[in-house]
Amino acid sequence: MGLTPEQIARLLEGREDDPFATLGVHPAGKGFTACVLLPEAVSVTAYRLDGKAVGALDRIDPAGLFFGRLSIRKRQPLRYHATYADGGEYSLIDPYSFGPVLGPMDDHYFAEGSHARLFDKMGAHIITHEGVEGTHFAVWAPNARRVSVVGDFNRWDGRRGAMRRRQDSGVWEIFLPEVGVGSAYKFEIVGPDGVVLPLKADPFAFQSELRPATASIVAAVPDHVWGDERHRAHWQKADARREPISIYEVHAGSWQRDDAGNFLTWDELANRLIPYVVGMGFTHIEFLPISEFPYDPSWGYQTTGLYAPTARFGDPEGFARFVDGAHRAGVGVILDWVPAHFPTDAHGLARFDGTALYEHADPRKGFHPDWNTAIYNFGRREVAQYLANNALFWAERYHVDGLRVDAVASMLYLDYSRKEGEWIPNQHGGRENVEAVEFLQQMNKALYGAQAGIMTIAEESTSWPKVSHPVHEGGLGFGFKWNMGFMHDTLRYLTRDPVHRAHHHDDITFGLLYAFTENFVLALSHDEVVHGKSSLLHKMAGDDWQKFATLRAYYAMMWGYPGKKLLFMGQEFAQREEWSEERALDWHLLDHRLHQGVQLLVGDLNRLYRSHPALHARDCEVEGFEWVLVDAAADSVFAWVRRAPGAPPVVVISHFTPQLRQGYRMRLPSGGRWREIMNSDALDYGGSGAGNMGFVTADEEGWANVTIPPFGTLMLELDY
Structure with missing residues (x-):
């Protein structure tokens, strides 16, 4: 017969860790035999792929194991035709009659942690292998006893999809003929203790089922024809630090909804969001995480599918169309990216092969108390490689312009949000996570080295040095860093009653002491308008009129302050309520003049910022800023x-009391006529209309009398 009772038992019980040694076609003397497991079948006939019958197999076990000799002269793929007791029939090409797809160099680079094309090898890929079209599956599970790919194509039976183990890398692979686009699948994994784990989604899945379903989907080979050459060429040549960057932060599920309250698709978002952003003058859209995640209230920050755009808004091709459409309109796309932690959902990465594979086993390093999530083991080569490849994937596959990396501080510090005794010092006895530092440096080096025009932005809330400095200078290698200090200090100042602000002047001035130590993004993000913090409008002190006037003055001050800009959706028209992911923004507010005025102001600020180099070209350099009045x-x-080479200077004047200051004496940088290019108190914005009739004239020494509106910000450009 050729099979021992133990081999038969291992196959039928799903304990076989080397299925290719028994299943498929094997030499026997001068001929060949075939073995196939088709539970519940009553007869099986083997055929060559050209249709010629080459043998009827014997059922050697009632559970559905068939074995027999073949009339073939060389080893080759076979098709089996099975019949069932109810008269049903089933046909399949034997996956165990094919050789491996991955090669020894894949094993070498994977084990070394230097494979830069993992997303071309791992996961599910439609390929033609040995003349047959199907899907190649590959997954890393080095401690597993058995790994099977299961789906409708094999009745979710792990005995029928057992994979080939590649001993040198811990990767399991199999080629399944005739499994095509749209097939749902998961991995059935037997851990080192022999226990079958809950079915796992593919860590490299390029498409996923819509929640609450959690299976991975075999995705189509990308065939999008990109038309964004002009956009990409511009950013590939540009120094982003000297470009205008004004970011509109968006939660794709709650920006707008359709008439029935459902999410918009990527195409619907493209038709609505892109024209809106263009009209508002923003340069970039930044999405809260759009990689697959199971729980809507997590906003995407607890992702289970780093390589798959979430199914909530359509298929991956739809996301590619969105990015291409944005680029054709001159708008960049930045994604929130979450390498700091991952959820412990049973179908995800947690204890993936029955061991702490992607995370640290010790909860003092591997568990986030704040978020009840697992922490990646950045010191494990394969894990760091998985994450770095993901950054490369989004830039290459979907042409995204940048990644904003979430919760960097939680990665950098071993004692982040932990009490004494709840963390493990590094090898030097310190609190710095040396492994995370090295990962971030290597990720940034790889991404900037491979993708000209890309930018990475760190959300880092501490004073860790050189976050946005090059790695070769001892930095982390990010392009930019969120300026959390600016956000906290200025908002604290503006929540105070105007009568008390005189005693807290340094809330505004202090930030300029460090404004050029990093390449900063001034971010008024989603985090500031949730969880009882109120909207930006209601953070402002005073009555409704004062709130609107102060918010307008604040925005104009921010757009005149050194650093790139970011504003969360809804704040551009002074959303009154806190943001909730459960509903669309309150667009009806735009029926009211004051909300229209704020929206008009933000659009004008963006256009001024982009069209006046003095306001953006030296955002990150001290030469572009000088105090005119600090005390x-x-x-x-x-x-x-604000200054830039070859451009007229712009003076920014901000005032945060309700007094109208007429004839306010100050010394401008030079004499001459200064044109008023921005007044946040203009009637069009809902203000009182106080101003300087278009111009301020300074004497030869620069002294001028300026009318400063109540709660107002002015911008004056030297008019030669």
Whole structure:
């Protein structure tokens, strides 16, 4: 017969860790035999792929194991035709009659942690192998006793999809003929203790089922024809630090909804969101995480499918169309990216092969108390490689312009949000996560090295040095860093009653002491308008009129302050309520003049920022900033000048009391006529209309009398 009772038992019980040694076609003397497991079948006939019958197999076990000799002269793929007791029939090409797809160099680079094309090898790929079309599956599970790919194509039976183990890398692979696009699948994994784990989604899945379903989907080979050459060419040549960057942060599920309250598809978002962003003058859209995640209230920050755009908004091709459409309109796309932690859902990465594979086994390093999530083991080569490849994947496959990396501080510090005794010091006895530092440096080096025009942005809330400095200078290698200090200090200042602001002048001035130590993004993000923090409008002190005036003055000050800009959706029209992922923004507010005025102001600020190099070309360099008036605490007035080579300077004057200051004496950087290019108190914005009739004239020494509106920000450009 050729099979021992033990081999038969291992196959039927799903304990076989080397299925290719028994299943498929094997030499026997001068001929060949075939073995196939088809539970419940009553007869099986083997055929060559050209249709010629080459043998009827014997059922050697009632459970559905068939074995027999073949009339073939060389080893080759076979097709089996099975019949069932109810008269049903089933045909399949034997996956165990094919050789491996991966090669020894894949094993070498994978084990070394230097494979830069993992997303071409791992996961599910439609290929033609040995002349047959099907899907190749590959997954890393080095401690598993058995790994099977299961789906409708094999009745979710792990005995029928057992994979080939590649001993040198811990990767399991199999080629399944005739399994095509749209097939749902998971991995059935037997852990080192012999226990069958809950079915696992593919860590490299390029498409996923819509929640609450959690299976991975065999995705189509990308065939999108990109038309964004002009956009990409511009950013590939540009120094992003000297470009205008104004980011509109968006939660794709709650920006707008359709008439029935459902999510918009990527195409619907493209038709609505892209024109809106263009009209508002923003340069980039930044999406809260759009990789697959199971739980809507997590906003995407607890992702289980780093390589798959979430099914909530359509298929992956739809996301590619969105990015291409944005690029054709001159708008960049940035994604929130979450390598800091992952959820412990049973179908995800947690204890993937029955061991702590992607995470640390010790909860003092491998568990986040704040989020009840697992922490990646950045010191494991395969894990760091998995994450770095994901960054490369989004830039290459979907042409995204940048990644904003979430919760970097939680990665950098071993004692992040932990008490004494709840964390493990590094090898030097310190609190720095040396492994995470090395991972971030290597990720940034790989991404910037492979993708010209890309940018990475760190959400890092501490004073870790050189976050946005090159790795070769001892930095982490990010392009930019969120300026959390600016956000916290200025919002704290503006929540105070105007009468008290004179005593807290340094809430505004302090940030300029470190404004050029990093390449900063000034972010008024989603985190500031949730969980009882109220909307930006309601953070402002005073009555409704004061709130609107102060918010307008704040925005204009921010757009005149050194650093790139980011504003969360809804704040551009002064959303009144806190943001909730459960509903669309309150677009009806735009029926009211004051909300229209704020929206008009933000659009004008974006256009000014983009069209005046003095406001953006030296955002990250001290040469682009100089105080004009830093010590007017008693008046709550601040003034500075922004400069850029070859461009007229712009003076920014901000005032945060309800007084109208007429004939306010100050010394501008030079004499001459200064044109008023921005006044946040303009009637069009809902203000009182106080201003300077278009111009301020300074004497030869620069002294001028300026009318400063109540709760107002002015921008004056030297008019030669």
